[in-house]
Amino acid sequence: MNAPIGHYQYDSVDRDFLAARIDEFADQVARRIDGALTEDEFKPFRLMNGLYLQLHAYMLRVAIPYGTLDSRQMRMLAEIARTYDRDYGHFTTRQNIQFNWIRLEDTPEILRRLASVDMHAIQTSGNCIRNVTSDQFAGASADELVDPRVHAEILRQWSTLHPEFTFLPRKFKLAVSGSPEDRVAARFHDVGVIARPGPDGTLFRIFVGGGMGRTPAVGKEIFDSVREEDLLATLEAILRVYNAHGRRDNIYKARIKILVEALGIDAYREAVLAELAQMDMALYRLTPDMVAAIRARFAAPDLTAPPDATATFEADRARHPAFDRWTRSNTHPHRAPGYISVTVSLKPAGGIPGDATSSQIDGLADLADSYSFGELRITHMQNVVLAHVRQDRLFDLFQALDELGLATPNVGLVSDIIACPGLDYCALANSRSIPIAQKLSARFGDPTLQEEVGRLRINISGCINACGHHHAGHIGLLGVDKRGEEFFQITLGGRSDNNAAIGEILGPALPEDDTVDAIARIVDRYLSIRELGETFLDTLSRLGDAPFREAAYETA
């Protein structure tokens, strides 16, 4: 097969490293079994290899760096789902995939099979720098200024088994974007990096201290214009301050956001500058040669399209209304003439957000080969992107997706719901997230209704740890336990874009079915009071939440 176009091409050094890492993990499993490692000692090491102990079984979270993978890797994920799980996998909000029904004794073999296609589960969990996320339209989007994958890969490598930052106070999440439109939720990460071109090379705007969880915080700008050569030194300095001073006495107060809040962003910046003033900058310099060497590992797709590609596409749209509707919601403008990016929804009406069967995963790999240079991306909205599709072939792709049951026209709409695994899987959850997500997506399943409602994002978390990012949902739902019954607290107004904000609680929590009804009334109220062209968030910011509170809690 050809070199992968979307991600870094491994060489023998990278493959030897993965093999050694798996040997190390097998050694750790053996030492756990013979008692040399206690369970408390083993736990962080298995977590740093992506292995969790859930409510019913082990869960393995496989890294998909910056969300990008090739069809060969995608097929391996399908094979693992078939062989070691219950024939499906779950794509996550961190652009990774989780297998929820794994046996501990199978994991070294699963890791070896992943390594055979240059994949791993390194640092998908644990109190370390986690797998780096990025823009799902990287290298494709019409609005992109800098392709963020090169720097995302540089950060992936820099953070891999970092000697100083592997035993941090708490987990540490990085996102990198190269577009003026924030699609990576940069302000909701421990560190969010936004690249842009400068007069003398790439510049980086850096946010620090964002996050969800029980203490949600919007990240604050620590630096506006870090030069490329200083990028690694700056991140080292930010992490040094955190590793030395972050709280270790209470895991709920151990994230960097708590330290940034406690010190204030100005004092945090001063502390970082004091580190930088002492650092041996030459040791950490990211040189143009180093960047070029990483960039050279990415192959570029040949994006030539026939001159009539767009005309053919427009004619297809005019002939087929269902295709036209799907195009409106599920595509994104491409930088190359005659090309378009496609988001495949993994949110069918009544389905489980982010789940895909092995045959769907295989099917997507085949379609990637036929339509998008063998490349796929996982989005933090738990969907799949085929980034480089020729416009004159889009209708064929739509039909093929429809046959796989993957042509739901709802990306960015009300049934494109993000939900955490919830009490169906998770040992931390207070409530189930999946059933209410299914009820809501079935309630709003009608494509015409969804399109009329327009851009509206629902996020559901089954507990205060907020893995479903309810704080960032236009409508957020938080599951709470009230004397053994599952209730949901509604928040409105959260968003993770350039105007990132944390949603505000609307009123008392409601039981599951009442919550579904309340949301339906909130949506109805929006439709009746919006002004022409207003999104849900526009109407909310114009009128405040009073009309929606009134609608949500009215009793018939």
Place this chain on the structure above:
Amino acid sequence: MKRLELSTRAASTVDAVPFAELAEHPRARGVVLTSDIAWDALKPYLARLDLIVLTFPIFRDGRGFTQARALREYGRFTGEIRAEGHVLPDQANHLRRCGVDGVMLGENADDAPWHRELRRFSTVYQRAIGDVTPP
């Protein structure tokens, strides 16, 4: 207790006094630095020290890695840095690459996993202050 080597720097034979007593012992050439004390508290004393012992109350407390690296990089400390307390073989390369020279183990501890870890990886993905070949 026995000492396991992480670097080729010769082990120091001096005694280490607790940091709180360092000022009262003008001739002390070794100190024990607990993980809650910033490395730069040692700045006035570095020139006369041959040994700094970093303590790990639990292996998950990673402050010692930052202390060690800062002592080497910012303090230009060239004496021995030793790790004591709860450390695991799986941290051998992290300690070594942050500039730690040796680790104190119980008399009956198994050295073999430490030696396996020191030889585990033939590549690293970032530059570090203690990047020397393991002993």
